[in-house]
Amino acid sequence: MGDSHVTGDLADYRAELRAWLDANRERLAPRFPPPGTLDDHVAQMQRVKSILFDAGWMQLGWPERVGGRGGSPMLRTELGAALAARELVDSGLFSLVEVLAPTLIDFASPELAADVVPRLLSGAELWCQGFSEPESGSDLASLRCRAVPEGGDPRSAAKWVISGQKVWTSLAQFADRCVLLTRTGPADSRHRGITAFFVDMNSPGITVAPLEMLNGEHEFAEVFFDDVVVSADRMLGALNGGWAVAMSILPYERSSCFWQRIAFLYRRLERLVEIAPNDDRAAEIVGDAYVQLYALRARSRATQHRLADTGTIGAETSIDKVLVATAEQVTYDAVRRLVPGLIELDDSAAGEVWRGEYLYSRAATIYGGTAEVQRNIIARRLLELGSDE
Amino acid sequence: MIGAGERAAMEQTVRGAIANALATAGARADIDAVLTKLGWLDMLDGEPDSAVDIVFGALGAADATATALDDVVAAALGHKPRADLAVLLPRFATWNPPGRIDAGDVHAQGLATGRAATAAELLVVCGAESEPGSVIVPATAAETEAVRGVDPAAGLRAVRVHGRASGATRLDPIAWQSALALGRRAVARQIAGASRAMLDLARTHAMERVQFGRPIARFQAVRHRLAEALVAVEALEAALTAAQEDPNSDTAALAKAIAGRTAHTVARHCQQVLAGIGFTAEHSFHRFLKRALALEGLFGSADAIVLDVGRRLLAARRVPTLIEL
Numbered sequence: 001m002g003d004s005h006v007t008g009d010l011a012d013y014r015a016e017l018r019a020w021l022d023a024n025r026e027r028l029a030p031r032f033p034p035p036g037t038l039d040d041h042v043a044q045m046q047r048v049k050s051i052l053f054d055a056g057w058m059q060l061g062w063p064e065r066v067g068g069r070g071g072s073p074m075l076r077t078e079l080g081a082a083l084a085a086r087e088l089v090d091s092g093l094f095s096l097v098e099v100l101a102p103t104l105i106d107f108a109s110p111e112l113a114a115d116v117v118p119r120l121l122s123g124a125e126l127w128c129q130g131f132s133e134p135e136s137g138s139d140l141a142s143l144r145c146r147a148v149p150e151g152g153d154p155r156s157a158a159k160w161v162i163s164g165q166k167v168w169t170s171l172a173q174f175a176d177r178c179v180l181l182t183r184t185g186p187a188d189s190r191h192r193g194i195t196a197f198f199v200d201m202n203s204p205g206i207t208v209a210p211l212e213m214l215n216g217e218h219e220f221a222e223v224f225f226d227d228v229v230v231s232a233d234r235m236l237g238a239l240n241g242g243w244a245v246a247m248s249i250l251p252y253e254r255s256s257c258f259w260q261r262i263a264f265l266y267r268r269l270e271r272l273v274e275i276a277p278n279d280d281r282a283a284e285i286v287g288d289a290y291v292q293l294y295a296l297r298a299r300s301r302a303t304q305h306r307l308a309d310t311g312t313i314g315a316e317t318s319i320d321k322v323l324v325a326t327a328e329q330v331t332y333d334a335v336r337r338l339v340p341g342l343i344e345l346d347d348s349a350a351g352e353v354w355r356g357e358y359l360y361s362r363a364a365t366i367y368g369g370t371a372e373v374q375r376n377i378i379a380r381r382l383l384e385l386g387s388d389e
Numbered sequence: 390m391i392g393a394g395e396r397a398a399m400e401q402t403v404r405g406a407i408a409n410a411l412a413t414a415g416a417r418a419d420i421d422a423v424l425t426k427l428g429w430l431d432m433l434d435g436e437p438d439s440a441v442d443i444v445f446g447a448l449g450a451a452d453a454t455a456t457a458l459d460d461v462v463a464a465a466l467g468h469k470p471r472a473d474l475a476v477l478l479p480r481f482a483t484w485n486p487p488g489r490i491d492a493g494d495v496h497a498q499g500l501a502t503g504r505a506a507t508a509a510e511l512l513v514v515c516g517a518e519s520e521p522g523s524v525i526v527p528a529t530a531a532e533t534e535a536v537r538g539v540d541p542a543a544g545l546r547a548v549r550v551h552g553r554a555s556g557a558t559r560l561d562p563i564a565w566q567s568a569l570a571l572g573r574r575a576v577a578r579q580i581a582g583a584s585r586a587m588l589d590l591a592r593t594h595a596m597e598r599v600q601f602g603r604p605i606a607r608f609q610a611v612r613h614r615l616a617e618a619l620v621a622v623e624a625l626e627a628a629l630t631a632a633q634e635d636p637n638s639d640t641a642a643l644a645k646a647i648a649g650r651t652a653h654t655v656a657r658h659c660q661q662v663l664a665g666i667g668f669t670a671e672h673s674f675h676r677f678l679k680r681a682l683a684l685e686g687l688f689g690s691a692d693a694i695v696l697d698v699g700r701r702l703l704a705a706r707r708v709p710t711l712i713e714l
Contacts, residue, residue: 273707296624375613
């Protein structure tokens with residue numbers, strides 16, 4: 001693979017990438033029969049990352065100072081989308097890199113970022129994100145998990161001590177590290193008193209209790225912090241600057257992650273048209289899902305080019321979020337409507353896969369900011385309707 | 390392709406000129422004359438993509454009536470557009486060529502813009518979608534009748550043609566596909582303009598209308614309806630941008646389908662927010678609602694296009710991504 005892709009044409013890169021993936025299909029393919037457990041999917045993702053890292057693909061689109069090879073972030077978006085379209089990795093798991101690595105690159109010390117980001121990219125490590133708490137879901141700024149400076153002075157402390165609880169922490173039981181939001185200001189300091197830390201998950205005092213989801217998997221967990229000690233040089237961003245860390249994730253979540261999800265949904269719709277009846281009712285339902293997916297794809301493409309051109313995207317991506325959640329649910333509703341019994345009764349491997357995905361799709365309007373929170377943001381920030389109080 | 394700055398300036402000029410004409414002459418404003426003065430036919434000749442986007446977006450936003458669609462279709466079919474050449478459009482909600490040639494005679498039935506009332510000649514596309522031909526017939530061969538319908542101001546006409554098919558020419562199927570695609574983009578862009586206008590009206594009303602001691606824009610139920618409308622409008626605009634960046638039959642058809650769905654969604658939410666005032670003739674909302682209903686049927690309704698798209702997906706058992714990063 002040549003270095004021309006760092007500066008070259010995206011279409012050329014896409015073609016070479018796809019050819020390479022097709023040529024290495026056997027090596028990259030999952031080693032387990034579908035549907036596979038979460039452990040199977042995590043192991044597959046790490047194995048694929050390792051192969052891609054060795055071949056040099058995984059480093060494209062990431063800065064050189066963290067072991068990357070430079071180039072537009074769209075290079076890595078193309079990679080994730082191509083993997084999703086070939087069903088080589090779980091797109092939701094794979095795209096977690098997009099919400100974790102940029103945080104370290106933008107907010108960790110250069111030494112720390114250079115040390116740990118390559119481990120994430122190569123599949124040597126897996127990280128999680130400790131944001132939500134039992135009492136802090138949509139209202140993230142109310143979080144309470146506390147970090148206290150050892151010795152009492154936050155400016156000179158060499159260590160911090162963390163106590164509290166997180167919940168809905170995806171992959172916590174597999175994770176080597178956690179990007180953790182903590183309360184460092186007064187209890188009522190809201191977004192002004194939050195600080196982010198990069199915590200080793202094998203630190204004494206951390207307990208992980210996986211939660212069973214409605215599809216039977218244990219993708220997320222409760223995480224308990226009981227006087228967990230973390231070095232001050234693991235602080236991400238400024239003291240009480242954690243809100244900026246949390247918000248900085250949005251541009252990547254709302255561009256690259258979504259494009260990968262869209263690629264996955266196109267592939268699933270293709271699987272549906274392979275098994276759907278060929279009649280006009282099916283044509284209407286499939287056509288409708290396709291039209292919604294296409295509108296989302298058009299919107300998401302414009303968003304990524306705006307990010308690439310201007311370096312920033314903001315509240316307008318709440319529109320992308322509403323579209324992706326709606327399109328995902330419409331796609332799986334189409335499956336349920338066109339193949340009766342597939343989701344409800346079918347105990348074959350294919351039935352297990354569709355059922356798991358159908359149930360998971362119900363969360364699309366909940367995770368990453370609920371559909372209602374997105375509409376609140378659209379109303380206030382984009383339509384400028386003023387305060388709702 | 391013209392740059393973003395130049396395009397924005399052109400858009401402002403076109404919208405300003407149309408607004409002026411409407412402010413001066415109201416519903417009797419001659420928008421075709423305004424477009425002619427702005428150099429519409431030169432724009433269409435030089436930069437068809439931008440010209441169509443700018444002019445039809447402006448027509449939709451202002452609820453203005455023009456016959457520029459005839460020029461778009463005629464030019465795409467290889468005819469020099471002129472004010473005395475009208476075009477027979479497919480019947481409402483469909484997109485098959487509106488005519489057929491039978492033993493040297495042309496028989497056709499379809500819709501036309503107001504131009505068909507005065508034009509000297511009518512351009513009629515005949516035959517199957519895969520093997521079309523075109524013929525220009527004198528206006529005397531056409532019976533045309535004004536359609537009042539839901540939106541009399543749209544100026545649509547119902548047209549029947551029976552005449553000799555002298556001078557019929559074979560038409561490259563690609564030319565009909567291109568004309569259909571550009572026509573769909575024009576109408577979809579006009580619907581997008583009307584949709585955003587409906588949202589602007591509803592937003593203004595929500596900010597001004599006070600109930601229970603506060604503007605109704607403060608109520609989450611109202612805010613979420615307007616947010617839904619904005620999501621739909623923005624998705625449509627993205628589909629139109631994609632249809633311009635990747636111009637082909639598929640992206641144009643999808644843009645037209647999304648336009649129909651969007652107008653329906655936006656009208657439903659905005660009408661509910663506008664409530665009583667939106668049901669009066671004095672408030673302008675109803676004009677956009679009615680125009681969107683009339684436009685929805687040109688070159689295929691959303692339902693008809695969605696059905697066609699779905700049939701093709703099922704036949705091919707493939708789901709093309711169509712556009713790439």
